[in-house]
Amino acid sequence: MDLKEARYILAIAHYKSIGKAAKALFISQPSLSKYLKNLEQQLGSPLFSRLEQGYIPTYMGERYLYYAEQIAAFGQEWDQEYEDITRRAHGRLNIAIPIMLGSTLLQPTLMEFHRRYPHVTINIMEEVSFVAEQTLKNTSIDLTIYNVHTFPKLLDYQVIRTEEIVLILPEGHPLEKEAEKKEGFSHPWLDLKKLSQENFILLYPDQNTGGIARDLFARHEINPPVLLHTRNSQMSIKLAMDGMGAAFTPESYFNYMASLRSDRPGCYCVGEKPVLTTTIAACRPGRYMPKHVKDYIDLLKIYGNSSS
Missing domain, CATH: 3.40.190.290 (D-Maltodextrin-Binding Protein; domain 2)
Known part of the structure; x- marks a missing residue:
């Protein structure tokens, strides 16, 4: 299983549709359909059941997806580290955060971060709750910022305020x-x-x-x-x-x-x-953290200490 293969099958599982997955992957629907068919023939077993509600993973598919998620996660980290090494000022920052905390903590710090990193794209995924669970499930999230009174055992974290x-x-x-x-x-x-x-x-x-x-x-x-x-x-x-x-x-x-x-x-x-x-910034254990992400955590700490 290579990185491209993992991403293709993960997209089909996510969208439950060849058409929607192909659109998200920027490839044609026939190409993705053929790719899946060839892979299933190679494995000797279907990865998905074709049902009315869409493409649903078989047991073989569930096990395949388990390893595909890990390969995709490592691929994402490599992409980030490569960008960090070669481009420095470019990149992206994906944050999951409760809506209200975004208004009171992120909003006052984003202009300063943009001034320092004008070519870093910021994606804020605002959740009502359960942002910690999102961090464990979604490998694209760099930071999850939320309030706790019991610290998480399954995440690496830093205290913001x-x-x-x-x-x-x-x-x-x-x-x-x-x-x-x-x-x-x-x-x-x-x-x-x-x-x-x-x-x-x-x-x-x-x-x-x-x-x-x-x-x-x-x-x-x-x-x-x-x-x-x-x-x-x-x-x-x-x-x-x-x-x-x-x-x-x-x-x-x-x-x-x-x-x-x-x-x-x-x-x-x-x-x-x-x-x-306590407000923490958390991420998946062992995840590579680009310099701009580290700098943003430091910026949050400075603001958090000054406003508390």
Whole structure:
């Protein structure tokens, strides 16, 4: 199996269609169809079943694809290293990131990166969640940037910044008068038990902030009503600022959303000690990292430390 062969078969598996795969590979449909037929004859077994829903891998196909993915990954790394060695200032940067984190962390750093590397193409794949899983599945992704409170075991990573998870209430909320200044906390502090009957807008528990919220409720032995679940951080923050319910969010997300409003929504600290989340830049273990990718991580660290 060579690199071209691996990429051809991976494209068919991805698109489940000879026509769409051929278009993505910039070759003709008859050429790709003939290529697949010859390969299957050479192997003595079909790689795909031709079904109504498209080309579905057989067991032989599944095993073939397992090794094809590894060959394609090494081929991609070689392409990147070759570009790094021979062209230096040229290349690409593929980033997977939650949508809200892209607005608050990537956006402020991209112009400086572009100034340093004007010929590097940036592809940002914005996900609502599960970006870590995307890194393990998608060999084209150079960096996955996301918030964690438990560090991943299956990825190499670098810490970009650590920031506080804060509670959001609308301007003029009755609990505003009960908030107090407390040493070690950057915002007025509220006893979370006082929100035991407050409606909440939460992210799902498998998301970082949603999981932290559930941990806080369990630690304080409260079970407040949850009015709405969403995977959209921006929606949860806006609805909390509008008064629909309380919400938790990283401090940088609050600052970004508050800057877009004319009112002054409340931002509070909770817990016995500050509730922290960490932003990491992660990649597949052992992956070759071009110089422009390393430089961008350093740029993110500088910005992250200055803004936290």
